[in-house]
Structures are given as C-alpha cells and as structure tokens.
Amino acid sequence: MFNIVEVFNRSVTVELVSESIFKQDEEFEVFINGQKSLCTDRNVLTVAGLLPDTKYVIRIGDCEKEFVTEHESVLLDVRKFGAKGDGITSDTAAIQAAIACCPKAGTVYLPAGDYLSAALFLKSDMTLFIDEGARILGDTDRNHYPVLPGMTMTTDEKGEYNLGTWEGNPLDMFASLITAIDAENLNIIGPGTIDGNAQNSDWWVKPKVKRCAWRPNDIFLSRCRNVRLQNIKVMNSPCWTVHPYYCEDISFLNLYINNPSDSPNTDGLDPESCRNVLVLGTVISVGDDCMAIKSGKYYMSLKHHKVTEDVYIRNCRFERGHGSVTVGSEAAGGVRNVRVSKCVFDGTDRGLRIKTRRGRGERSVLDDILFENIIMDGVHMPFTVNMFYFCDPDGHSDYVQNQNPAPVDEMTPSIGTIAGRNIECTGVSACMLCGVGLPESPIGRLSFENIRLSFLPEGERVPETPVMMDNFDKMSGRSIYAKNVRELVLKNVEIKGSADDAPELINVEKSELTDVKYMN
Numbered sequence: 001m002f003n004i005v006e007v008f009n010r011s012v013t014v015e016l017v018s019e020s021i022f023k024q025d026e027e028f029e030v031f032i033n034g035q036k037s038l039c040t041d042r043n044v045l046t047v048a049g050l051l052p053d054t055k056y057v058i059r060i061g062d063c064e065k066e067f068v069t070e071h072e073s074v075l076l077d078v079r080k081f082g083a084k085g086d087g088i089t090s091d092t093a094a095i096q097a098a099i100a101c102c103p104k105a106g107t108v109y110l111p112a113g114d115y116l117s118a119a120l121f122l123k124s125d126m127t128l129f130i131d132e133g134a135r136i137l138g139d140t141d142r143n144h145y146p147v148l149p150g151m152t153m154t155t156d157e158k159g160e161y162n163l164g165t166w167e168g169n170p171l172d173m174f175a176s177l178i179t180a181i182d183a184e185n186l187n188i189i190g191p192g193t194i195d196g197n198a199q200n201s202d203w204w205v206k207p208k209v210k211r212c213a214w215r216p217n218d219i220f221l222s223r224c225r226n227v228r229l230q231n232i233k234v235m236n237s238p239c240w241t242v243h244p245y246y247c248e249d250i251s252f253l254n255l256y257i258n259n260p261s262d263s264p265n266t267d268g269l270d271p272e273s274c275r276n277v278l279v280l281g282t283v284i285s286v287g288d289d290c291m292a293i294k295s296g297k298y299y300m301s302l303k304h305h306k307v308t309e310d311v312y313i314r315n316c317r318f319e320r321g322h323g324s325v326t327v328g329s330e331a332a333g334g335v336r337n338v339r340v341s342k343c344v345f346d347g348t349d350r351g352l353r354i355k356t357r358r359g360r361g362e363r364s365v366l367d368d369i370l371f372e373n374i375i376m377d378g379v380h381m382p383f384t385v386n387m388f389y390f391c392d393p394d395g396h397s398d399y400v401q402n403q404n405p406a407p408v409d410e411m412t413p414s415i416g417t418i419a420g421r422n423i424e425c426t427g428v429s430a431c432m433l434c435g436v437g438l439p440e441s442p443i444g445r446l447s448f449e450n451i452r453l454s455f456l457p458e459g460e461r462v463p464e465t466p467v468m469m470d471n472f473d474k475m476s477g478r479s480i481y482a483k484n485v486r487e488l489v490l491k492n493v494e495i496k497g498s499a500d501d502a503p504e505l506i507n508v509e510k511s512e513l514t515d516v517k518y519m520n
Contacts, residue, residue: 044281085113
C-alpha cells in the first residue's frame with residue numbers, strides 16, 4: 001500500500017504504508033501507466049518527468065492509484081530570456097525576468113546547465129522547475145546580493161515591517177539565493193540543484209562578523225503559505241540552508257541537503273515561527289543541526305508572536321551534524337506538537353536535542369514533542385535536554401549560568417513533555433539521556449519507553465560534554481543523568497555496556513522506572 005502525498009504539474013510524491021523505517025529491505029519497482037518508471041528502496045519517492053494536466057496510473061506491487069497532474073498555463077525557458085547556463089556569465093537578470101513574466105500557474109524552467117546567479121525573488125502562483133543536470137550556482141561576490149532590512153517603521157509609525165532576520169532577531173541580512181516574501185501557492189521542484197557555492201566565496205570566513213549585513217541562506221521563505229519543495233538538492237549554503245520564516249502549510253519532500261561537516265552554522269532545515277510543516281523522505285548532512293525548530297528570540301516573541309506548531313517529520317535520514325532534530329535555542333515564541341517518526345539518525349552528535357535558557361521568556365513553552373520508531377547508529381548522545389544553553393553574547397553570564405534558583409518572571413522559559421518510544425540506539429559513546437532543567441523551572445516530563453541502547457566499548461569512547469553549559473563535566477558511557485525534572489518515566493529500557501549501573505537523579509520530583517535493565 002501507498003499514499004499519494006502531493007501531486008505537482010510535472011511530478012508526484014508517494015509514501016509507502018509500511019512499518020519499515022526510512023527504506024525497505026529490498027528495492028521495488030514503480031510503474032507509471034504500465035511502464036517501469038524507477039526502482040528504489042525508499043519509503044518516500046518522487047516520480048518526475050510527467051506532463052501537466054494529464055491523468056496517470058501509478059502502480060507499486062499490487063496497489064494502483066490514479067491521479068491527475070496539476071494545470072500549467074505556460075512553460076518559460078530561462079534560456080529564451082538570455083540565460084547562458086555556462087557557470088561564468090551572470091544569469092541573475094535573465095532568470096529574474098522569466099520569474100517576473102511568469103503568469104498564474106506558470107512554470108519557470110531551467111534546463112541542464114550551471115546558472116551563475118545572485119539572489120532570485122520568487123512570487124505567488126508559480127513553479128520553479130530545476131531540471132536534471134541544472135544547477136543554480138551562487139555568485140561568490142557578496143556585493144552582488146541585495147540586503148533585506150531587519151525592521152522598517154511603517155509610514156504611519158503605528159507598526160513595523162520585518163524583512164531580514166539573523167539568529168532569531170530582526171536584523172539586516174543579505175537576500176538568499178532563492179528568496180520568497182509573502183508568496184502563496186509556490187512550488188520549487190527538481191531533480192536539479194541549488195548550490196550556494198559558499199566554499200568558493202568568503203561567507204564562511206569570520207562567520208560571526210557582520211559585514212554590511214548578516215549571511216544569507218540558500219533558500220529563505222518569509223511569511224509564505226502553501227509552499228512545496230520537492231526532489232531538489234540544496235548544498236553549500238552561506239548559513240542556515242533552508243529557512244522558512246513565519247510560514248504556514250509548507251512541505252519538504254525528498255530533498256537532499258548537504259554542506260561540509262566543518263561549515264559554520266549551516267543547519268539543514270530550520271522552520272522558525274511556522275505552522276503545519278511536513279518533512280518527508282529528506283536526507284540531511286551538514287555542519288550544524290540537521291533540523292532546528294525555532295520561534296525567534298524575545299523581541300520577536302513580544303512584538304510578533306507566533307508559535308511553531310504541528311511539525312511532522314517522517315521517513316527521513318539525518319547524518320553528521322550536531323543534532324539530528326533540535327528544538328531551540330531561539331524558541332521564545334514556543335514550540336508544540338512536533339512528531340518525528342520512522343527516521344534514521346546516523347553519526348550525529350545528538351539525536352533528540354532540546355536547548356533553551358533564561359531570557360527566552362514566558363512564551364517559550366516547548367511541549368508535546370514526540371520521537372518514535374527511530375534508529376540511531378553512532379549517535380554520541382541520543383537524548384539531551386538543556387535549559388542552560390550558553391548561546392548569545394550573554395550566554396556565559398551569571399544570569400544564564402547560575403545554578404541557584406532565580407525568580408520566575410516574564411523572562412523564564414519552560415519545557416513540558418518530551419517523549420521517545422520504540423527507539424534503537426547502537427554505538428553510543430557519551431550518554432543515553434542527559435536532561436538539565438532550571439531549578440526555578442524544572443523540565444516538566446521526560447518519558448522514554450521501549451528503548452534498546454548499546455554503548456561503544458570503553459576503549460572506543462571519547463568523553464564529550466552532552467549539554468552546552470558552563471561547568472558541566474564531560475561524560476563517557478553514562479546512562480541517565482537528570483537534574484531539575486518534575487517527572488521522569490522510563491519503561492522497558494535496555495542499556496548495554498554503560499560505565500554505570502543506575503540513573504543519577506538530582507532534584508527529580510517523581511520518577512517511574514519500570515523494567516529498566518543494565519546489561520554490563
């Protein structure tokens with residue numbers, strides 16, 4: 001069985017109904033109108049090369065389903081607008097002209113070639129189609145990129161208009177290679193590539209120094225609705241790679257996001273203050289968190305509050321990176337209802353990673369976050385929750401790092417329920433679970449059920465600090481450390497090869513440990 005997830009004008013994405021995680025044990029064939037279209041083992045797959053306004057029958061095994069591709073009013077080839085696609089000539093103006101001329105339900109088409117470009121601005125009711133062998137290649141001169149001002153007062157001086165953003169604050173930033181502002185009904189489809197080309201520019205040189213404006217993303221979507229990205233490769237980003245910002249109803253299907261492991265702050269996919277986010281069949285390997293779910297810092301929460309909620313991540317693979325799926329730390333607006341399921345975490349530093357700190361504010365409520373049916377292989381620290389994260393200029397200050405209870409006020413964040421179930425972890429090195437709450441605002445509930453975990457042999461483990469806070473010792477082979485937690489629930493947990501034989505619990509108000517087995 002399979003479900004048709006999304007139909008585009010020239011492609012379709014489907015998802016198998018299966019208990020398997022990310023992929024099948026064996027490859028299978030996919031037929032379109034009786035003809036073999038592809039062979040794959042992936043649970044989420046995209047069939048490209050279709051025609052608009054056309055009825056198709058897709059068959060996988062014994063299951064068949066009909067669909068009709070979406071209407072397309074016109075296909076505009078950027079080469080007819082003067083684009084060269086030679087990787088040398090600037091094609092920015094030619095591609096932007098095609099976008100400007102594109103009518104409702106039209107498609108801007110990039111055939112095979114390397115299209116050197118600075119920032120491109122997409123609009124509503126269009127499709128950007130980057131074909132096989134086509135690559136949008138980022139211009140290496142930052143002077144060729146316009147700046148998006150952080151905040152501009154409205155003419156009546158009654159409000160403010162936000163464009164640029166940097167690490168949760170409304171600050172000037174360079175426009176991204178692909179930028180969309182207030183767009184609706186927008187599609188970006190592959191199987192081509194969006195390459196920020198940052199390794200050949202100076203974006204990664206002194207990355208925390210502002211030069212005219214802050215670094216851009218590969219893809220920046222601001223206040224957009226009904227946006228779908230499908231079957232594209234996104235790589236070598238100057239900063240966060242794909243950044244949806246104050247968006248609703250957005251889908252990321254069969255993306256491949258890749259940055260060098262040592263590239264600075266190149267998170268893979270960072271939905272910030274977004275609602276109804278779907279991530280399916282996506283593979284991410286980057287230099288920071290693979291996914292980081294955010295909702296801004298205190299000012300944006302106070303003046304432009306929007307919770308990030310209803311985030312569904314399924315049948316994905318996250319490789320390398322500091323965290324597989326992270327919540328925070330710029331989450332002053334709150335995050336709720338996150339579901340991560342049937343994913344593979346491979347070789348990341350942390351698996352589930354929650355991070356916040358004093359100063360995020362009382363609206364920073366991180367709650368109802370569930371990871372289930374996950375395979376973690378070589379993840380150093382599968383579960384970490386940290387309320388002393390030492391980010392921002394004042395991150396090492398006494399206010400943020402003091403271990404004594406502080407007054408609970410409008411600047412105090414909180415964490416509700418964080419849960420994991422049906423998870424297998426192999427090759428763990430530092431710890432299984434490390435959760436550190438604030439003494440004045442303990443973590444609400446940590447619940448882990450049906451967990452199978454094995455550590456690397458002692459000689460292969462490297463001590464590491466599981467949570468980024470001051471004066472916290474490195475760990476190696478530690479099972480469970482929980483401090484300042486209201487409720488800790490562990491059910492049917494099997495731990496092999498740890499250096500300890502019991503959890504260490506400090507200021508945990510209630511603990512329920514059922515069938516927790518140490519096998520050392």
